[in-house]
Amino acid sequence: MSDDAFAPPFRRAGASSAVVLALFVGLLVASLARLAVTGPGRKPLEAILTPLGLSLAAAGLATLLAALLGIPAGLYLARTRTPGAFLGLLLDIPLVLSPVAIGTALLLFLRDPPGLWLEQALGVTFRFPGVVLAQFTVVLALVVRTATAAFAQADLTWEKHAATYGATRWFILTRVTLPAAKPGLAAGLVLAFARALGEFGATVTVAGTIPGRTETLATGLYLALAAGELRLAAQLALVLVLVAVVVLAAIRRWERR
Amino acid sequence: MSPQVLLHGVEVWRGHFHLGPVTLAIQPGEYLVVVGPSGAGKTVLLETIAGWLEPSAGTVSLGGKPLASVPPRTRRCAFLSQKLPLLPSESFEENLRFGVACRGERADPKLEAHLLEILALTHCRGRRDVRTLSRGEQQRLALAQALLTRPQLLLLDEPTTALDPHKKPELWHLLRALHREFRCTVVHVTHDRNEAFFLGERIAVLLAGKLHQVAPPPTLYHHPADLSVARFFAPENLWPIAEAVAEGATLRVTLASVPVALWLPAGKGGSFVGIRPEEVAIIDPQRPLGPQVQTNLFSAVVEDLVFLDGQSEATLRTHEGLAVTARLPLCSALDRGLSAGQRVTVCLKPRSLYLVSEKSPA
Numbered sequence: 334m335s336d337d338a339f340a341p342p343f344r345r346a347g348a349s350s351a352v353v354l355a356l357f358v359g360l361l362v363a364s365l366a367r368l369a370v371t372g373p374g375r376k377p378l379e380a381i382l383t384p385l386g387l388s389l390a391a392a393g394l395a396t397l398l399a400a401l402l403g404i405p406a407g408l409y410l411a412r413t414r415t416p417g418a419f420l421g422l423l424l425d426i427p428l429v430l431s432p433v434a435i436g437t438a439l440l441l442f443l444r445d446p447p448g449l450w451l452e453q454a455l456g457v458t459f460r461f462p463g464v465v466l467a468q469f470t471v472v473l474a475l476v477v478r479t480a481t482a483a484f485a486q487a488d489l490t491w492e493k494h495a496a497t498y499g500a501t502r503w504f505i506l507t508r509v510t511l512p513a514a515k516p517g518l519a520a521g522l523v524l525a526f527a528r529a530l531g532e533f534g535a536t537v538t539v540a541g542t543i544p545g546r547t548e549t550l551a552t553g554l555y556l557a558l559a560a561g562e563l564r565l566a567a568q569l570a571l572v573l574v575l576v577a578v579v580v581l582a583a584i585r586r587w588e589r590r
Numbered sequence: 591m592s593p594q595v596l597l598h599g600v601e602v603w604r605g606h607f608h609l610g611p612v613t614l615a616i617q618p619g620e621y622l623v624v625v626g627p628s629g630a631g632k633t634v635l636l637e638t639i640a641g642w643l644e645p646s647a648g649t650v651s652l653g654g655k656p657l658a659s660v661p662p663r664t665r666r667c668a669f670l671s672q673k674l675p676l677l678p679s680e681s682f683e684e685n686l687r688f689g690v691a692c693r694g695e696r697a698d699p700k701l702e703a704h705l706l707e708i709l710a711l712t713h714c715r716g717r718r719d720v721r722t723l724s725r726g727e728q729q730r731l732a733l734a735q736a737l738l739t740r741p742q743l744l745l746l747d748e749p750t751t752a753l754d755p756h757k758k759p760e761l762w763h764l765l766r767a768l769h770r771e772f773r774c775t776v777v778h779v780t781h782d783r784n785e786a787f788f789l790g791e792r793i794a795v796l797l798a799g800k801l802h803q804v805a806p807p808p809t810l811y812h813h814p815a816d817l818s819v820a821r822f823f824a825p826e827n828l829w830p831i832a833e834a835v836a837e838g839a840t841l842r843v844t845l846a847s848v849p850v851a852l853w854l855p856a857g858k859g860g861s862f863v864g865i866r867p868e869e870v871a872i873i874d875p876q877r878p879l880g881p882q883v884q885t886n887l888f889s890a891v892v893e894d895l896v897f898l899d900g901q902s903e904a905t906l907r908t909h910e911g912l913a914v915t916a917r918l919p920l921c922s923a924l925d926r927g928l929s930a931g932q933r934v935t936v937c938l939k940p941r942s943l944y945l946v947s948e949k950s951p952a
Contacts (some may be wrong), residue, residue, distance in 0.1 A: 398687075498688075513679070
């Protein structure tokens with residue numbers, strides 16, 4: 334609460350809608366939790382831990398790859414005016430495209446060169462690299478976007494000052510450019526990681542959901558639901574909720590800095 | 591001695607703003623102040639010297655070589671823009687040594703301690719966040735950061751703007767002392783005329799993107815190059831001339847607006863005659879007239895008297911209807927009991943009068 338004497342208009346109406354919405358989300362989580370504890374069909378712990386481990390590994394790798402390729406691209410887009418617009422548009426496509434469409438495009442891409450070479454070298458379809466590739470494709474746009482915003486926000490003056498003193502490009506990048514964009518980059522990567530963890534459409538299209546090989550939390554959840562294993566489905570969903578809470582808390586911390 | 595910085599016919603476009611053509615030679619070890627109102631292009635000029643902006647015409651050279659051919663590391667240039675080169679994510683010490691780190695060098699501990707001492711920053715040691723420093727401390731830290739790199743050329747963009755008015759003279763004294771000690775070339779940009787006179791060995795007057803005059807302070811005070819320069823430093827007491835007649839060593843000018851004739855030493859011509867408000871003499875009726883104040887005497891009425899900080903500003907109207915602004919030390923106004931409505935005799939001393947033309951002679 335602020336000490337400001339000025340009350341914004343419709344404050345009470347706004348407050349009640351916020352409370353109702355929070356209650357709604359709370360009820361959703363509560364119903365998951367109830368079923369996860371009391372639902373029928375108890376399963377061994379591995380049924381949760383295996384897809385969790387696979388999810389974390391795939392999402393981590395996909396985020397890492399997206400960071401390695403997306404952050405330099407974001408830096409370029411933030412500092413360029415002319416060719417940036419079209420390039421940015423192209424890179425934004427996966428952001429708005431249906432994940433199943435992305436998955437379909439990936440499958441078709443892997444049938445002919447140069448995609449075929451990737452398929453032959455790594456063995457992508459219905460394998461773990463397929464999970465990573467699908468998630469990478471989905472979150473790449475997210476990383477590029479947040480990185481572009483983070484670099485665009487950072488003040489160029491510091492870089493100019495460093496250059497005036499005679500700093501090398503590497504020094505400017507590591508000491509000035511990246512630290513200035515760090516909060517935005519970190520928030521973007523955490524967001525990308527969360528998005529990759531929950532990714533379903535593209536993953537299931539490219540890699541299917543083979544227990545122990547390509548089954549992630551999100552695809553496993555769908556499989557459990559389809560098989561009528563409600564308790565397992567609720568448990569997997571609850572794990573996703575927990576991860577989401579951790580991620581959101583982390584983003585808030587970075588944003589406050 | 592070849593100039594350290596030489597601008598020759600430099601023109602820069604920034605959107606609709608056009609700077610130049612500017613031709614200016616800055617000597618090694620000189621303290622040059624560029625003064626002008628906001629929007630005159632002072633920052634553009636400074637950023638061009640720093641190499642941040644590329645001129646669309648003309649050349650900038652550093653020590654006789656084209657600026658672009660001198661790699662930044664050998665330029666030994668430090669630029670304190672209005673946005674100071676302090677990184678918010680880094681500590682006091684890291685910021686202090688940022689300049690030397692950029693050069694890939696280590697800070698000289700003796701110089702560092704000395705700078706912290708003279709810049710009164712010793713108490714800030716160990717601060718984790720430089721944003722918690724006061725604006726004055728930040729300004730001094732940026733100066734320490736720059737001087738720690740032992741620059742040959744120091745560019746300062748409005749270093750006192752964000753300071754409280756009573757803190758400004760403190761920094762002026764400091765900058766004067768630092769310049770004496772380090773003897774680096776300083777190009778200092780400001781809109782503050784007092785600051786320009788306090789610090790500048792030479793002052794360059796930049797108005798609407800054009801360099802109007804570059805001169806030492808006394809020349810600027812007594813002989814402004816043109817009407818714009820005269821107006822910038824003292825907009826009061828500038829009158830258009832109807833006729834000027836040379837009579838031996840003196841010139842007799844008749845004003846256009848009121849039937850008043852003034853005598854002044856013959857020199858260069860002009861279409862306006864002016865006098866600084868501080869040069870207007872209000873004659874004490876009790877005292878005999880000295881040789882300086884026997885010409886251009888007018889009987890006048892004090893129309894208004896304003897009590898300033900240490901000065902009195904009197905608006906006078908002569909018998910002929912000429913409005914004259916006079917500024918005199920507060921004590922002398924009090925001593926002679928000056929008050930509104932009072933009749934006085936004013937003298938516009940011939941040697942204090944100057945002639946200017948509308949167009950710059952350059």
